[in-house]
Amino acid sequence: MSFANAKWDLVNNEIEESSKEIAKALGLSPLLIQICRRRGYQTEEQIQEFLSSSPTLWHDPYLMYDMEKAIQRIQQAIETDESILIFGDYDADGITSTAVLYETLEMMGAQVEYYLPNRFIDGYGPNIRVFEEYLEKGVSLIITVDCGIAAHESVEWAMSQQCDVIVTDHHEIPPVLPKAYAVIHPRHPDGEYPFGDLSGAGVAFKLAHALLGELPVELAEIACIGTIADLVSLTDENRSLVKLGLQQLNQTERIGLSYLFQELQLTPGSIDEKTIGFQVGPCLNALGRLGDATPGVALFTTFDDEVAQEVVTLMQQENAKRKQIVDDITKEALELAKAQIDHKVLVLAQSNWHEGVLGIVASRIVEQLQKPTIVLGIQSDGLMAKGSARSCAQFNLYDALSYCQESLAKFGGHHMAAGLSVETVMLPGFMEAIETYAKQHPELLEDEKVIPIEEALSLSQVNVEFIDSLQALKPYGTNNAEPIFKISNILVGQKQKIGAQQQHLKLTLNSEQNQLQALMFNKGEWADSLNLQAEVEVIGTLEINEWQQNRLPQLMLKDIAVKDALIFDWRTNKIRPEHLSVKKAAYLVERDALKPLVSERIDTTSKVFSMEEWIKEEKQEDFNSIVFFDCPQSKEVIQEFRKHSYTQKMYIIAYTPKSIMTMGIPTRERFVAVYQYLKTHSNVPYNEKTGELATYLKIPLDQFKVILKVFFELKFVIIENGCLRLNPESTSMDLMQSTLMKQLQEELWLERVFIYSQFSELTNWLTNMEE
Template sequence: MTTKRWEITNPDETKVQAVQQALAISQIAAKILVARGLDTPELAKAFLHIDENALHDPFLMYGMEAAVERIHRAVAEKEKIVVYGDYDADGITSSTVLKSALIDLGADVHHVIPNRFIDGYGPSERLFKEFAEEGYHLIITVDNGIAGNGPIDVAKALGVDVIVTDHHEAGAELPNADIIIHPRHPEGNYPFGELAGVGVAFKLAQALLGKFPEHLLEFVAIGTIADLVPLVDENRYLVKAGLKRLTTTTNIALQALAKIAGTELSDITEETVGFSFGPRLNALGRLGDAAPAVDFMLNDHIEEAAAMATMLNDKNKERQKIVADLTQQAIDMVENIAEIRDAQVLVVAEEGWNAGVVGIVASRLVEKYYKPTIVLGIDIEKGIAKGSARSIEGFNMYKELDTCRDVMIAFGGHPMAAGMTLEMENVDELRNRLHAQSLLSLSPEDLIPVVKIDLPITVDEINVDAIDDIRKLAPFGSQFAKPQYGILNTQIKSMRKIGANEDHVKMELSNGGNTLDAIGFHKGFMADELTQGIDVSFTGDLQINEWNGNRKPQLLINDVKTEQWQLFDIRGGNKISKWLQKIPMDSTTFVAFKKETVDYFSSLIPKEIQLYDEKASKDDYFSFVVLLDLPQSAEQLQTMLALVEPSRIYAHFFVANSHLFDGLPTREQFIWYYSFLKQRKEFHLRHHLNDLAKHKGWSRAMLIFMTQVFFELKFVTIENGLAKIVENPQKREITSAEIYIERTEQVALEQKLLYAKYTDLRRWFEECLQPQTVSEEEL
């Protein structure tokens, strides 16, 4: 069950109705817009129907006019220009956009992307010296350069002009470049500061070409989506327009990329770009040289493009394998090294880790532990550690690293992600400092992951048309994320594990009338943690499941919780190992009411079994309780439940010898058997009991029980298996025998607990767990 905090937005119904009517959209779509602050028809309409009016004049960007003048002069004078990019999807598309524009202008232009394993991130002094030696007169950085002070000084000293175009956080001291184009330039006033690197390159291309370069929109959309910048304002229009062009693109490379990724361009969305295009472009730079990716994007030969797309796909598979291996190694370190595990900022480092994938590994650790995380690969020969950071809400990674710049060789990034290089001996110092800083900036609540639910909806609101309508709100991304829905206090009508390894779960949810299919990938464990008949709340994404021509709405489950206690029926489960796997050992108490039960299960259950003690306190129990056997009485179990107030009850109720189906002998059976013994005077039980049972059609166990009753009431004596009648015994009722009373209670308990229907058993437990109230008359 969830350990996350659910934050649910409840949009104003009056505003929802106004937006819904004005825009003629579904109630769910209107709720999403209102929940996101677009709570008037005017705001919602402007957002939903965003157009070219969202674009800003590129010359509003500080330094743009000077940059255009310098580049046009370089083109006119046939100067050699190098576009210096970055090795991720944003940097690759940025290089593609600017190089393409410069080619259109007739420039003598080349592109270079540094190898992260040789030169690291950003401007490289080695490469900048090479540019000067090779006769380049102008370096234009894209998606980097704002933190490249040293190498830029070197280039300037060698007589090479430098134009920086970037969108990353600027440091206290800007580089000494000839021109800096940045949407958040401290001396500028550009209306929108959240452009991706490719967005900045596109604005420069627009200014250079003197027109809006629609033919470059596909690349802008890919880079902007991949870099996870906010999909609002200008970014939103660029992505929306770029996605539209992608559906009919004539670009040979993008067609080849879609084919190798198994994506139909006609159906492309921001999700397919983010999960299919982005990773394949990123893979090249993560494992080696990313420069060929720009050649690929500009390639117009079908065979070459197909071969390069295949190479990108192979690199991505290789990257996936490396990520899986490194993630497991990192998890092992966190779990087994106390100083790492106990820090509020996870910092893990290991020799030989691929610096190209450590950012992905950091993201996986944040998902698992919900702590700010830095993952570093150590190069023993160079004595350095290089890696990436990912953060959580409330911990500005860039600012926190900025206070530690004295122990780092270089760093850069954003509040939620960063990259850095430091001396390997400073890794522990960095961990200690960030941990200390986190104690000041993060509260205990900040370390509990949050699920932000845009709106609660009911099962009967969900249909195919409504989900189709929601797509009108796309593209979704940072600051306008795909909606997270909350279906609160519904019930599970059916549930089963699916998949070859039963890793997934399929459910049918119901609100009494309507039903909704739900599926949880890699959430098969939910089938072991949820029961039917209780109110359960789900969060997730609404999708349309298309199969065999049919379209049905479906919830893709993200998280689940319930406030109600649950009863898990494991009665009659002879395969203990099977149901034992479904029980979380660390939070469960195994309870037995009989000593012989403890002895029986002690070798089968890898945890101490607690023999019920009426003197025990609530602290002696976990909130999950397994009832291994039947209590001595219903009252005994009721007393325990009132004390413990368990949130989960696993009912096993093992009975070595059940008496329910034998039942209790009738009065007539007792009379006949006593008359039989009285006539015989004595009866050898060992020799003749089986014959008598067969003759009467009674069970041997019933005859033994009746004999025991007679013995307790002193109607017979038994010695060496010989039962002898007692002459003139004291008159006593059969029902007064203690063994008869115990069996009566045992049969009743078995009926009530062991053999009852699940619904009846739950009702009985429900009554036991109801808080007891006291009337005024009783006080």
């Protein structure tokens, strides 16, 4: 049973004979060759190029449409001392694109400056206001980088003012191209460029290649950062660019980068696509997310030690601020999400939310709650809300927003991500419209997570030499994912929660004489559901853990599967959105009052049952999980449940709005006190004021009500003329003969097991049914 509710997709595990032959010829492992061939590299030559540390796959830049025309115009501008403006973008790709071209033109002696738009003032892409400002300063040639392919109005305006515009971009091409002097795009409809997935920085790099007449090796370290950060395909020429760039970054002489790496504690030799993607890229992006991205260009181009230090300090400050803002907004957004617990799509809007980080926040909400999420910041005037959307499963955001377009001021995007603006007065209508769309297409929200497995290994195969051989597959990224391996027939030797908040999981996995350390971030709670010496299967990526000159194999876990029952401790008296978001789950609800509330709010793939209904359910195999929503009320039924339950993954919430343990079961002394009072008072009215007697006798009202119910059940007390009287015909009887008292005692026992016991005790009881 998988912890992550995922399907593991293992490709054909057999190594072909032809792979063995190539492996022998190249002196490499057959498994490494097989991995290459699965990725589309079939011949010996293709595999050599793919694995080579010295990339040679570079395309002729002049195969791009309009490249020759653009080069001639730029050379003319340099020769005649024209003023040139580079217009970039505010993200990491835009910053690096600008730096690549700026450094190239400066080397060529051009009169050049650059402008990066401010997302909060200028918005995205070229605009007439900025162009007009620079034309007044004498600019006669504008070159856009990482933008401009859809900037028809501003490009045509500049061209009409006798200022030529060269557009270089890589984004989606609109049906009609802008009427620029030249349009350089790797997927230009009239071009012949063999690789269409360059980043903005990659296109700028190819322009530099053409301008300089040779491969601009020294610029690869800049362009590679934009390429990695923009998540383009790391195949073909991008792979060459990133390989070359990473080699340079590990020995960079750029003082800005050197200071940044020192601040990030990145040493030469340790810089790879992961450190760029998760550490360097976010620092660059933070500038444009919170304000002005312009200083980011100086990180690459400055020779001034003081300027370099100032830029790095600013980047670190802005990134720290960005992280805190994201954390704060995420926390507030999750609180708002609680009010939309029954919604299929979350629309979360609030004032004072920073527009620049809302895409990150939406991604975090999706990750936690597994629902398409729209996060909007209401602007200071209260009239407009702007923000970002992120999706999951098959839910197409662009289609959904198109359905709601009458409620929107503006939107754009694709399947998984979108940006939008909506007038605040239209927010209720928008929320209703997108919820209607989601309910009309429930199949779009049903998606089983599939994890592709590269190969099944035994623990004995996992060693430093094998992991070192995998390094040739790097850099990993889009269309060249890091291989995930499955390891079976192993035991959990040790388990540990690590991290400041005990949020991470560390395991020691054993098999005969072999041992492997395994880590998983942000899944510390899984330790509670893993038994020591449990037999497990695991999947994950392999890396080397280097510590004090020791190099040991380490598995970065993606998922764990166990043969025994998986039980998760969600016990609480405060229901959170994730408690109702388990997919394909049987929600076991015993209290009738709770059933409609749960049914309305759970995922469409899940269903509510009483325990007895679940025991009789003929299609238990349709459900992946069981959720004990409230505390069971019958030990006999729970015993029967374990005999007839197909599903092995269980979540224990045991929500109990009114606990027997908290209320307490009346003592014999309290029964006697009520009985004696009724014996000496024959006219106690039975109405809404009867509870005053509980106060007089100093008995909690809930217990007093139980006492009266037991007396009625055992016929100790009757109602006569609206008053409580002792029954003269009653006979002596043990209070525990009462069905109610037996039920309360049983519920109390079950509460002790399900709510108040140690989780290990509860797990043992559920799996073994020990008395």
